[in-house]
Amino acid sequence: QQQVKQSPQSLIVQKGGISIINCAYENTAFDYFPWYQQFPGKGPALLIAIRPDVSEKKEGRFTISFNKSAKQFSLHIMDSQPGDSATYFCAAYSGAGSYQLTFGKGTKLSVIP
Amino acid sequence: DAGITQSPRYKITETGRQVTLMCHQTWSHSYMFWYRQDLGHGLRLIYYSAAADITDKGEVPDGYVVSRSKTENFPLTLESATRSQTSVYFCASIGTEAFFGQGTRLTVV
Numbered sequence: 001q002q003q004v005k006q007s008p009q010s011l012i013v014q015k016g017g018i019s020i021i022n023c024a025y026e027n028t029a030f031d032y033f034p035w036y037q038q039f040p041g042k043g044p045a046l047l048i049a050i051r052p053d054v055s056e057k058k059e060g061r062f063t064i065s066f067n068k069s070a071k072q073f074s075l076h077i078m079d080s081q082p083g084d085s086a087t088y089f090c091a092a093y094s095g096a097g098s099y100q101l102t103f104g105k106g107t108k109l110s111v112i113p
Numbered sequence: 114d115a116g117i118t119q120s121p122r123y124k125i126t127e128t129g130r131q132v133t134l135m136c137h138q139t140w141s142h143s144y145m146f147w148y149r150q151d152l153g154h155g156l157r158l159i160y161y162s163a164a165a166d167i168t169d170k171g172e173v174p175d176g177y178v179v180s181r182s183k184t185e186n187f188p189l190t191l192e193s194a195t196r197s198q199t200s201v202y203f204c205a206s207i208g209t210e211a212f213f214g215q216g217t218r219l220t221v222v
Contacts, residue, residue, distance in 0.1 A: 041211035105155035
């Protein structure tokens with residue numbers, strides 16, 4: 001069964017701190033690993049994504065770390081800001097398949113001033 | 114405007130009624146998806162479509178029907194709504210990345 005397990009369910013971080021969210025997957029056919037950010041009342045929006053041929057990708061304050069052998073990937077938010085408070089979903093799909101995104105259950109991040 | 118739009122944004126319906134949620138995208142993406150979002154479950158795939166007239170079941174298809182007569186439209190129908198189908202529904206399409214609509218909040222009373 002295709003699964004993506006995400007932790008923690010919720011996270012409280014002080015402004016300026018580092019937020020870390022972890023995901024693990026089972027299906028080795030997955031070849032695209034995006035992270036989505038969702039604000040209340042809105043649809044998920046792509047934040048950053050990585051393919052398994054690289055171990056790290058950085059875009060501004062957001063970094064994905066990818067460990068292919070452990071089948072794990074994580075999102076690091078540096079210098080976390082109150083505006084980063086949202087729900088974050090990791091996901092995965094196989095481009096050789098049907099592009100079905102399989103999502104983790106989400107992490108609600110609260111950044112407190 | 115380019116994008117993916119869902120309608121209605123909010124819907125209240127009664128148990129047993131048929132209701133259709135609409136999804137329209139302007140990019141001519143081949144792949145389109147319907148997800149439902151429930152607390153504690155994240156986003157779960159209901160149905161997807163690889164092209165016009167090609168649809169397939171996802172993780173939670175029971176009680177739902179889809180069609181795709183045109184590339185840009187992918188309506189989702191609840192044939193006989195049940196309270197367990199109260200949820201937020203998201204439509205998505207994939208090009209170089211996945212784009213999601215704003216969602217439809219459906220309440221079945």
